Amino acid sequence: MTIELYQSHHSTCSQKVRITLAEKGLPEKDKDWIAHEINLGKFEHLTPEYLKINPNGVVPTMIHDGSVLIESSAIVEYLDDVIPDNPMSPEDPVARAGMRAWMRYIEEVPTPAVRVPTFANMLAPARYLEYSDEEFATHADRLPLRKRFYQRMTQKGFGEADVNYAKEQIRQTCERIDRDISANGGPWIMGEQFTLADALVASLIDRMDDLGYTYLWEGDLPAMEEWFANLQARPSFQAAFYSGAKISERYPEVYRTAREIEAERGY
């Protein structure tokens, strides 16, 4: 079995797949699976060659024995189907539907929400701030899926209203993690079993932690805090977050904590 992953070290969607690969007994990049690093800063995800395998112009893309797979949620479900060891989906149909509801929620709410502070605090200052309006408009036009997102952001990043709404959505996600751990008996979202829901939301919470938004859940969501500590201690998490995989490590020159940025911007 040959697995190739077109990915980026610090992309949360690539990290979702790396955690799942590790849970499935394939922890090591360039040993258990072949990594093709796509440099998003150099727009390697927008080359004609890459767009042939992923017309959405995003990472990750997985090639398994010649079959091309895109969309991180579809990829992790596929991995759970083709590698039966260590199942990551509940057997009970009701619980399985519950996990899938979580997967849809993760795509709808925290995944887009995390993009807002990621771009506002790191990617806009690191990549786009120097662009002229015209250069930025030309870049946005090239994006198969995110044209509006970039147009709304501008090269200066997002403003207070967008960042605050994203924070509300992450807080809601944390409350729901806390609620379901308590309802299902923990230590994971669906109960005893570590499922695709945990694997998919892990990198998003980690990104918020890396950006310094830990204050959104610290103090009053004890089950969720314990879940996050358990997650970070898990071998699959350590495998997926190898050295250099955090966004703070990718752009140390622009990194400031959320609190520092908020103090500076006055919100």
Ligand SMILES: N[C@@H](CCC(=O)N[C@@H](CS)C(=O)NCC(=O)O)C(=O)O
């Ligand atoms: N729905 C897609 C989203 C993938 C995605 O947005 N990937 C980001 C990195 S996490 C990307 O490639 N961004 C490129 C860009 O912003 O230009 C999935 O889950 O695979």
